[in-house]
Amino acid sequence: MGDTTARTPAANPGVDWAALAKESVLTALVVLGLSVYMIGLKAEDVTGGLAIITRYDSVAIVTVLAFLLRAALVLVRSGVYLPVILVCGALAVAMTGLLGAWWATGEEMSAYLPFGDPVVNGLLDLMLIALAVRAALRLRASLHGPAKAMTQEEKEAKAARFVKNFSMFAGPALLAFALIYPFLPFVDRFYLDVAVLVMTYVMLGWGLNIVVGLAGLLDLGYVAFYAVGAYSYALLATNFDLGFWVCLPFAGVMAASFGLLLGFPVLRLRGDYLAIVTLGFGEIIRVILLNWYQFTNGPDGISGIPKPTFFGLPLVRRAADGGETFHQFFNMQYSTTDRIVFLYYVILILAMVTNLFTMRIRKLPIGRAWEALREDEIACRSLGINPTNTKLTAFAIGAMFAGFAGSFFATRQGFISPESFTFIESAVILAVVVLGGMGSQIGVVVAAVILIGLPEIFRDLQQYRMLAFGGAMVLIMLWRPAGLLAFREPTIRLWKGGGKPEPGNEKAAAEAGP
């Protein structure tokens, strides 16, 4: 809110009260308009149906709070620091104290707080703290003289440097962490499950990144290929008794073929139109799965999908055919967690394959052609690139990885139905890619952890999960509109021989060039 104006330092410290009133009243009105329906009316279960109860007192509180908070924000912007720090700080301390007491003693404290719900009160508390901190930071800056203003380019260069360094160290660090994750002391079954889920989305994100991030084709039906992969494996396994590892390549090929099938007619479309058609394709696949009862079992789904084996050794207590199992072979105690750990490593490997493949192909002519196509299709054509074939390969390869991920999903769940492949899945995967910073590999990981992992871990917070999801999206869009880690690594470096790139030695590198 008002971020761009807030950044320019106030020219004169005087407060423009009229502007303050205008802005605050506007904010309050917007909040009032939004909250009348969303907060003011609530449907509640009563005996014999639903009743609508009104909560206009909450609407009033929210509106007044919006007015006051906005006014405080404007005051900070106009250089009034101390009063804001004192008032907001005092209120924040009081609220924190009350909330702490509520939490510690379990005694209802809502009589002293604006809202009846501790989480909403907590959010308000956080806003107060943020305001006080912001004012304090501004105060410090004003005491230390005006900070050196950074130009837009300097800011961008700094961000790029940060992202570059971050990616360089974070990549190996994250991989090492992922490798030892199942053996960390705090990791129990729940955390393992969450990690497997996050990793699945990381893989899907990396796969979609090829299509959206590299080739710049907005695909809103990616989940269709995920579904094709899942059903390919499920049907093969349940009908022909084939194992996961045998079916995996086939599922990838199936999904890739569907990618080609869709790609042929639609890749002449551009931008919005492509998005709409892919959206439709995703739905068509789901509807077919739902209605082709003889083949897919329709809404009942497919159950009893077998788990993957470790080089032929099943991870079960007792092998069905009396054969040897994993724990017998390795002389270990049987534990149900073993199977999840194994699944975790399977998806880790699949995801890493996707990642390595993408990193490698970016440096090959075809990968570079994808990126060039995203930047300027006409230029590409006049350089002799066949845009249709280039896009088709991107589409098919992206689909293939979705197919792999789909097989994994099927084997992990043991049961699949069309329910799992709705549009919202496509949207979430796309959100992971876009918020991660299109084309950024580590960005996808960070975004998947934030968008998938955190909501799972905070499942206890139930209805606030989606609130936090939306909040995270808004914050990312405000702070990093191009994505968390938006920075395109060049595919060729002159120091490929050995030395690491260091910021600032471009000159030396240029001289060292042939």
Next chain:
Amino acid sequence: MLSVSGVHTFYGNIEALRGVDVEVAEREIVTLIGANGAGKSTLLMTICGNPRATTGTITLNGEDITQRPTFEIVRMGVAQSPEGRRIFPRMTVEENLRMGAVTADPQYYDEDRARVFDLFPRLKERVEQRGGTLSGGEQQMLAIARALMSRPRLLLLDEPSLGLAPMVVKQIFEVIREINESQKMTVFLVEQNAFHALRLAHRGYVMVNGQITLTGSGDELLANPEVRAAYLEGGH
């Protein structure tokens, strides 16, 4: 080498080319001049098949390319530095050059790269810089360099002097002469800068409203009173 005969091109209902005939012989520099909106860029684009000629034929080395897709025409040895440069802004200079060389045999890459860096030393200093952050003139150099990377036999240049300082214009024209002479490359050049273009070119065409109205050697056109009045007065 290139022969355009009776070509009409439409943008929807607008007839941008109204029966154009142009011949470009092997190892020639031929220039096309004309007012804004005359259809010069359209002709260059039509040669590359985008947009396609509605009627008429375009042949390259005797082969009919009128209906060929753009990428195939380019692979037959035509390179275009299109209007507005169209370099890849987020890619580095090096990557842009690589993109130029996608259709070429990779074994010549280093050699070709060294050659364009000889022509444009400024680019060599900036191999790691992103295309979008180059200055306008540098972007123009990159666009030409990128076109050269495909080892074309026919080079189509659309206003290479656009927006450049007089010194750089001179340098670019020098480069065009150089690649024509030393690399035996045929050049078809669209220019607003009629004076320089006609002095450089062996032959020239004048286009008005989608039709060729005048043709002749560079010197003839320079001396022609009509050309002088329309394209050369006021300056030079």
